[in-house]
Amino acid sequence: MRTRWLVIWLTVSAVLNVCLLVGWLQALKPRPPAQRAIARRPVITNILRPIRTNVVFAPRLLTWQDIESEDYPTYVRNLRAFGCPEPTVQDIIVADVNELFATRLGVEVPNPRREWWRSEPAPELVREAEERRAALETERRxxxxxxxxADWEARHGNSFPEPDSNPLDGELLGAIPPDTRRQVRExxxxxxxxLEALRLRLAAREQDGAPSADELARLERETCTELARVLTPEQLEEYLLRYSAGADRLRAxxxxxxxxxxxxxxLFRAQEQLxxxxxDQSAALGDAEIKRLAALAREHETALERALGPARYAHYRLLQDPLFQQTKTVAERVGVEPEKLIPLYRVNQLATEERQRILTDTTLGPEDRSRxxxxxYTEHLNSLRQLLGEEAFLRLQAQGLP
Incomplete structure (x- = not known):
């Protein structure tokens, strides 16, 4: 037993001696010299750097976006909460609502003038436009x-937007970009x-206040030239077909x-080409110029007949006859049946031509001409009575013979 403890003690002693020897050898190794820390000299300057001891956050400024709202009741409450005077609130809201309904007018109310080929707008389209406009006015109020x-109207009255006189709508004009629209309006x-300045100049010269046809044509050509710079050819023709003075004359x-x-x-294109x-013609009307103008007129009529066809061209020419227009007006006034209009015109035409022949016949003396x-005159009356019947003939006489 004693031998066993002796062996353990000797083993531990040997291990301790080895550890001491290793530690002594490590201590004998040379060490690198220690580096001295170099102190940084302070930089002396006259620049003061204040130290922030507290931070103050500025409140966010109130902007119009905080007040404006797409919901009108909220918009009104925000304006009043912001302290806007009531008249100012009314001005802002009425202007905003009017702008909204002006846009809706252009979109929701049909434009009778879009049917530019009609001499008179279609009655049903006019009625629809009036009814839709009245409904929008009621909704706005x-x-x-x-x-x-209820007192807003006392301050602003009837401020409903007037319809645009020349709406840019439809397939062609409705596609005009906003910048181009502004140019057209300008x-x-x-x-x-x-046009107003021209009228004032004429009035100052004590002339008739209505500009002459030549002056109006010049202004219209200048306007057309300006429009051609901002519109496509298709858009320009659509605009002129609707709103030009030439198109208005053609409709009449x-x-x-x-x-x-x-x-x-x-017809419009032929009219514009003529x-x-x-x-391009000279203002001086010599013999050669008169012949040239006559040739242009014949070319114009030929182009019209080719475009319309013989039957429609004959109808068109009939409408240009002042005697036919006079006969048509009187016939409508006295209630002559539509199918009798052309025969009535032919009777009046024959009487007019015969009267002109009698008046220009140099072989007739005064008594023969009067007879x-x-x-x-008697033959003309008998023809009218036979054509129209006694009742219509008497109404025609009461209105005055055409």
């Missing part, structure tokens, strides 16, 4: 009364100012013709 109370305003000439869109477009060629005119 009810909205403003609900938002501002051209229109400039044309209106020039075609009253009763019931032109189709293609017919009206063909006007452009006449502009033939009296006989012609």
């Amino acid at each position: 009810e909205l403003l009364t609900a938002l501002l109370g 051209i229109e305003r400039r044309h209106a100012r020039q 000439q075609l009253r009763g013709f019931e032109a189709t869109p293609d017919e009206f477009r063909a 006007a452009a060629r006449l502009d 033939e005119l009296a006989e012609l």
